[in-house]
Amino acid sequence: MRKFSSYGPIDTDSHYHVPRTELIDLAETQVRGENPAKGGHYITIWSPRQAGKTWIMQNVLWRMQKDERFDVLKINLEHLKQEQEVDSIVQTIAQEIIDDLGLAHPTVQRLKEFSNIFKQDVLHKPLILILDEFDALVPDAISGIAGVFRNIHIKRCDQGHLPTGERDYLLHGVALIGVRAVLGVENVTGSPFNIQRSVHIPNLTFDEVESMFQWYERESGQRVEPEVIAQVFYETQGQPGLVSWFGELLAETYNKHNPAITLRDFEIVHSAALNILPNNNILNIISKAKQEPYRSLVLDMFQTTEKLPFRYDDPATNFLYMNGVVAQESVDETTHYLKFPAPFVQKRLxxxxxxxxxxxxxxxxxxxxxxxxxxxxxxxxxxxxxxxxxxxxxxxxxxxxxxxxxxxxxxxxxxxxxxxxxxxxxxxxxxxxxxxxxxxxxxxxxxxxxxxxxxxxxxxxxxxxxxxxxxxxxxxxxxxxxxxxxxxxxxxxxxxxxxxxxxxxxxxxxxxxxxxxxxxxxxxxxxx
Known part of the structure; x- marks a missing residue:
């Protein structure tokens, strides 16, 4: 029987999940290109923690690896978050590309040599590169690597009359997962990543949350009262990591194995989740919210006299938004306010x-x-x-x-x-x-x-x-x-x-x- 999982990418054979096929289709099309022969795109995949970015792009990776026209690599960069030397970071990434693709040369020691690895006489075929946890890198590395990609992007655009596999550089498409700084808010030198082509991973809808619990009902034989599902969605607003965490607490940790999971069971789980249980997602949100200068904005959001306007280009708003501390409320097509992303998050704060x-x-x-x-x-x-x-x-x-x-x-x-x-x-x-x-x-x-x-x-x-x-x-x-x-x-x-x-x-x-x-x-x- 499957389980609910809120720890890292889900295993579709072992965990309750939502297929999200349309989102995977969109991400695949964006990075590979509508007409792959003419080239792909350099895009960003972004959302707060535990929203499913990595899982979405894993599925994109597995799909595209079946396309023999391309080499497709996905590299996780989180292990480099403590590394301060840009050249050392670039050397590590380049070496992983060389090893995974079985390249004979070149050797990359410095940032200015990084572009060499993507040249036509080095790569076997056009490459689609997915870099996960890209924003874990130090700012200088983010800026430097983005600059290299920008230069390659421009040169490939200049050769747009050629098929993608005949251009000087064969970096067909790039997807940066979890990025914030390269969206242009903090990078004054510009970026090749057109945010109109970026893919934002939204929360689950009520129907999607309901489908996960109905799946659990079919497999377990234990009924979940509709009010419980409604409360899970209300408290989490469909945030995937939190939905799965509540599912885990209800179905496993606090499950009394009665014929039904009741509203009283939810109240017990909710109290524990609020007061005694750690959750990495929530701990990360609190760690961001308590920092100055962001703390001041968070405190101001608890006021009852007026709503605060949502302005994406405000550095504090952008930082809190990208880290899942705040969200956007649109009351009509032209009026947008700041809000907390979910009642449970607001209660914990x-x-x-x-x-x-x-x-x-x-x-x-x-x-x-x-x-x-x-x-x-x-x-x-x-x-x-x-x-x-x-x-x-x-x-x-x-x-x-x-x-x-x-x-x-x-x-x-x-x-x-x-x-x-x-x-x-x-x-x-x-x-x-x-x-x-x-x-x-x-x-x-x-x-x-x-x-x-x-x-x-x-x-x-x-x-x-x-x-x-x-x-x-x-x-x-x-x-x-x-x-x-x-x-x-x-x-x-x-x-x-x-x-x-x-x-x-x-x-x-x-x-x-x-x-x-x-x-x-x-x-x-x-x-x-």
């Missing part, structure tokens, strides 16, 4: 920054202080809990926010208060056997906290106050979210620097939404 900034939150209340106005054995009073939090924040902000990250205008990032509220609630509820969970329905501009206590669920939508118009709009949005959660009442939490008594009375008035039937209770938290 939210947890990371919350713990980094507020691992210690201090004393929440005095040892013998009565909490009866806030929590009892069978109920939780959310407005009073938020009043307690407001007092706690104002009394402790002098040390609590002393080293908090700040924007260029020296104001504390909005997200910092959200992290602190979350950690406060988690600590408060922990001693009463309650739990709080962050939810991110949109990937940008919206943060919700779900509290579970003695069998009851409470919903909090967290905002920063802007103006009266945004306030009224938020009331309606909160009511819709309450309806989605099947709650009769939801709390709308507004952070604001200061609020006078009259404004608090006016703006904390309970709102009853006629359309949804949901009651919205606004509560303002003054940050001081």
């Amino acid at each position: 939210f947890n990371y920054f919350s713990n980094e900034l507020f691992r210690y939150v201090g004393r929440l209340y005095q040892p013998f202080e009565s909490l009866e106005d806030t929590i009892t054995d069978d109920s939780l009073h959310i407005p009073n809990l938020l009043r307690r939090y407001e007092r706690y924040l104002q009394e402790n902000r002098h040390w609590l926010l002393k080293d908090a990250p700040r924007r260029t205008d020296l104001r504390i990032y909005e997200a910092v208060y959200h992290f602190n509220l979350y950690m406060y609630l988690a600590r408060f509820l922990q001693s009463h056997r309650g739990q709080v969970f962050p939810e991110f329905p949109t990937g940008n501009g919206k943060i919700d906290l779900i509290i579970r206590y003695v069998g009851q669920m409470y919903g909090l939508e967290v905002k920063s106050y802007q103006n009266a118009f945004a306030y009224r709009e938020a009331l309606g949005q909160a009511a819709q979210y309450g309806k989605q959660l099947k709650l009769d009442e939801i709390t709308l939490v507004f952070f604001v620097e200061a609020i006078d008594a009259a404004s608090r009375t006016q703006y904390e008035a309970v709102y009853h939404d006629a359309e949804t039937g949901v009651t919205v209770r606004p509560v303002f938290v003054a940050t001081g």
Whole structure:
């Protein structure tokens, strides 16, 4: 029986997978050329980690190796990521080409000799070269090798009237997998890699994710509830590595071998994946997100006042996008915003920054202080809990926010208060056997906290106050979210620097939404 696998390229005989035939066809056509006799293309194959780049190009390799018109090589470069000397890197790559193709000559010792290996009197036939993990190389090597390819590309174009096998250089096609720098964002000298011919590896669709679990059902005889598949897709947004990881956890690690994998089973797996299990994909995302100058953009993305525009040529956006930390949201044909790529990724980042900034939150209340106005054995009073939090924040902000990250205008990032509220609630509820969970329905501009206590669920939508118009709009949005959660009442939490008594009375008035039937209770938290 097959297994789910999230570790490296999949084995189609051993692992559940999606054929992705159209994508393989596209990549093959792009690198070999629409009319191979006239030459191929120099392209890039790119996507964040664990999206299936290597597997796609393995399939392209196996197909093209059956075409006797070409020699086809795929070389993995990850083992050279620690090598700093460009000439040493080039020498290693050249030697592998020589060995794999059985070439008698030449010997390549330096970058300027690298092009010699692709000459007509050296190669036996036109060569299609696939370089995996190309962006693992040091920048000078990326730039230098791309420059060699550029020179060969231009010379082959100058001889475009000749068949591909009769030109001075026989480097018919090149595919660079996993690249970022050669796309022209950081390479000021230009690049032969026309990004219109680049192949982006997209996430899986819902139907593709569903097909993998249906395949598992047929082979195992164990049913997977449709809600489980829906949740896997929602949390991962079809990111192949994460889909397969959740599949592995559900089908193997946490499988109780009941007749069906249920939503409760998913909740157990989801909690473990969020809190106790390592995942190389997620660890890589966190390692990129916590670096400056990228950290500032990530923190800004947790704000609720406005969405940030997506601009590919912004270096921070480009770096985070290519490393799977952020994605693009297109609301129409001309409007594009930044968003996190999946709720699960956003939750892991939210947890990371919350713990980094507020691992210690201090004393929440005095040892013998009565909490009866806030929590009892069978109920939780959310407005009073938020009043307690407001007092706690104002009394402790002098040390609590002393080293908090700040924007260029020296104001504390909005997200910092959200992290602190979350950690406060988690600590408060922990001693009463309650739990709080962050939810991110949109990937940008919206943060919700779900509290579970003695069998009851409470919903909090967290905002920063802007103006009266945004306030009224938020009331309606909160009511819709309450309806989605099947709650009769939801709390709308507004952070604001200061609020006078009259404004608090006016703006904390309970709102009853006629359309949804949901009651919205606004509560303002003054940050001081």
